[in-house]
Amino acid sequence: MPAAAAPEVNAADSQASNSSASDSAVDTTGLANAIEEDLGKSVDEYLEDSKLNDKASALKKALKEAGIDSNVSIKNDKISVQVANANLDKANELIAGLAADAKDNSVVAKASDKPAEADAQQDNKVIAEDAKSESVKPVAAKTEAAKKSVNAAKVVDSGVLVTGIEKMTTIDGVLKQLQANLAPSEISRLTSVTVDARGQVKVTAGKSATTKSSKASLRAASPSASKNLTLEQFKAQAKAQGAADNVVFEYNEHDGQAKPAAETDIYDGMGYALSPDGNFAGQIGICSIGFNAWDKAGNDAIITAGHCTNDGRQKVAAVLEHSAVNEPSSISNLLGKVGFNQFGMAGNKGVSPDDPNWADKPTGTDIAIIDEINPALNLHPEVSQWPSGQDERDKTIKVRSVGEAALGAEACNSGRTTGWQCSTITEEGIFFVRGYDDNGNETSQDIRTVWGYTSDNPGDSVLDHGDSGGAVLVGSRAVGVNSALGGGLAMYTSLTDAMDKTVVKDYSVKLFISAPKANTANGTEVESEASLKGSVADAPKGTKVQVIVDGKVVQTVDVDSKGNFSFNAPKAEGQFNFTLKAVNGYNVSDTTEGNVVVQAPA
Template sequence: MPKPKNKTAQRGIVAAAATALVVGGSFIAPAVAADKAESTPAPSQGPSATPSATDAAVDTKGLDEAIKRDLGKSPEQYLEDSKANDTVAEVTKKLEDKGIKTKSSVKDGKAEVKVAKNDEEKAKDVIAASAAPLETELVTVDKVTTVKELYTEVVEKVQPAEVEQLTAIVDTADGLQIIAGGIASNEGPAKLNGKSSNHDKSPSPRASKSADKNKLTLEAFASQADVDLVETAGEGKAKAGAIEDIYGGMGYGIAPSGQNPSFLCSVGFNAWNPSGADAIITAGHCTQDGSMTDTYVVEHGAPDEIEGISNKLGTFGFSQFGGPNHSGTPTIPSKPELGTDIAVIDKINPDLNLHAQVSQWPANKDEREGTIKVTGVSSATVGADACSSGRTTGWSCSAIIGEGLFFVGGYDNDVRAVWGYTAKNPNQSVLDQGDSGGAVLIGNKAVGINSANSGGEDGREDTPDDLAFYTGLVDAQKRTAGVSKYQVKFFVEAPTQTSPKVGAEVKPGATITGKVAGASAGTTVRVVVDGKLYKSVKVSTNGTFTFPAPDTEGKVTFDMTAANGFNKSTKGTGSVIVAAPEPTPTPTEPTATPTEPTEPTATP
């Protein structure tokens, strides 16, 4: 893949300045090297930039090890199965747009969609109209209960002391699930010098509340509501995955304005800001409620092995951890106070070149040498296999087991609520401290941001595996005005002509059909003939588009470029031979019909 800079030269400069030391998961990092690398970094991609030939190719290199290890699949099977997630996510959105509550999941390339009995006929029509390219089973139930509805019921009926033991409420393939064991213990971004700070401390113990005899325990409520209750063991509290993480395979250091970096987090998905300039999407809690401003690129030799700081990265812009303005509540809120965990980095160093790719942390190689391209943004579906990238654990994969609300300890000794996804995290191998802000993908589609984790792996059969929590990317962008207009950088495939064959003879105005492989919603194609825009057409959900053949006689060659926001494809070409229009017959004057002679009138 194209390298944004000569890393070997830069590392040599950093080493000359100071040596990075790993200290119990934290490190002492040198200041940013003042000298420049031997080679000048490539300029940042602007809105009009197009991917190189290397970038445009589908890259599954480096997937093999993690996917075979974590999922027992080949890279080809993983990417093929990920298409089911895209289809189910689209069908679910269409159902919700029609006001139909639904629960969807995928398994082995098949989809299951649950709706209430009174919505069955409407749901059938929506599914039939979607032309879903996979087997979809429609299941009807008496009632579909959402996470928000269950949460409201828990707060109303369960003892307050028990409510405070909530870790998350999620919707799984087997139904709604309550996870209990305590809120997330927010340790904040780790100090580079290994010393603790106020941000490193877990929330202090709260005053215990007397039991309300008129309310239920979580166990009793779960039994009555026929909901699965999972209790974590030991340190089963979710921890904010800040500090030592790298998103997209690149780690970054964090500092207050004008100071040297003292904390670590992960670079998020590379993105475009509303003006089309480079930006990054990452985790909101990495800003420590807005107290951190500056970010720096941190080089790694391997996951969790720091080599030094190479470049200024950018400056934090909008961030939200919990509710608006980093708001939380003293305890588990009485209402479903839905929040998120997301931030953007703006004013990117112009010497850097941000690609639409995520590092797969290839073994014994530079983190830039093994990447997977991002081809769009999607919601995740329960049952789909997701892979995440972060500076602590590298590249690892796990199935999405739930979607819903999880609770994380904030920086003000409060509780922050975040909406997202849950995955198994055995022995913290998928998501650990320092992976916050990292990328979460299903196939090639961006679905989330690394946010938090909780422990529970103690060898007992009656306790769950450790859990990973991901911020839902689509949800976060809907929920925050500050991020909604940012667009994840992703590759758009070049359009191809599919019908008729290239160079075929057609009549003027005949329909020409093309396709953009893997096109995301909102993609358009510009058709240019003789250097002038001929047509601009929308791409359908199955990636096809059409436009009429010109009226010009003879061979017509057209250039086609697909675009989705600031993301543009390379140029595709096609051609047809427009046949001369058939001559219109000239109408002839009708021949006068001879009249029959009339009998002479008799002379009186």
């Protein structure tokens, strides 16, 4: 469904006003109701499940770095991995090594092929329903031969199930097939090309006048009619055109690409206004803050969606106060100025439907940075949960890490239009979004591609206009920003992908670091130079603890993957007073005071 710019509101209707602005392991204040209503589970279950997403994301990255095409998802509290039969042994070897490193390889068993058969049955159902709704010949369903190609694999990690299939179907491969066969006018109909948790690649597109053509007319298209096929003709002839059996097609009621969903204490997910010159008395753009961040020099910054800037035309941002979700009340403080922005390929470039090599272009992203942050503001490493009947600053969840989202993971996003909403990550891949023409107006002749994640968006209840740029979390992990909506889907820009492609890699999301906890009770007698141990709850990778005596850092020690650290007491006897502080980049924890008594040597 075509992209639409973030909605505008007349600032004259919102008079400007001046406004001012316990560290447990995980802050769940106000989280329970949203989690239980949206996901049907307790806060503890939700946060525990988010750890599985972290493991799945790390495994997916390791397989990619090893050159193994895979589909990694979460099913029934386990990680499911699909690879081609040719890569099965290599994948098992890699996973076994990771399991050994994590000391989690105690269970070795044989995987049943029943899950694969169940997936094949589900594929048949999906394709059959697709064919029925569109009155066209479906892509060939998975057959017995396809089922036999699924190999049982060793469970080399008790939490990971690996299955081999005859051939992996990749998003890039499907794009190449579409490029080689579709008429240019059909490119404007594409909404997304994504892969789901079963490894099935789905092509989603808007309907056209040809969608309801008769079967006879569709069959009339021949393989020789390359570069001139409609999507319906390509679908009917998919196998002859080289499309894999597990590629399915879905149509929506719209006409093509997706629509962008778009006081001193500032939190992720809050609303902000944009103008070209800092004049907010006229028409303004509205979006949502993604993640408060640091630049490489330690200055404040904000990560949000690139399309919010209208290809850089919107240059100045201000805090947009709200009396409730989707109810702006006033413009308060200046926020900052738009620095880097990218919507689509580098330089805000898109592709034309008439470009014969559109699928060869690099996949873009949808990301922007707000720099020159108002020094009067306090940017927190926390996401607003938009509590009902309260200020959006009143209930938040802390951000503790940055990474990818796994298929099947449960994500929550925050934005000024729909507030705090949770849903399941259903697909990952490329979505196609309307770009802007030379006058800054949306157009289907300039298609921007964005790599990211999707989730179901019934009635635009999960993501809507104005939510653009808002934060997307899995547990307490930052995974993306709100980007677009279309075809019943919410679409989120992948944060790690945007960092890989752009200068956003020079910025780091602000993280909440728990205060260190010493294991030794204050006043305990210890030996000279004894090892004193402690821990930092949910410490992100790279966290260190500083030991401070009389205002000076005397030791800096690493925090291991389990959150543990140790430091040495002094050699001299007497009372040893110390202060502990955890640091990670520019992120700093609160301090913990402690003391022990060093005994005289025997």
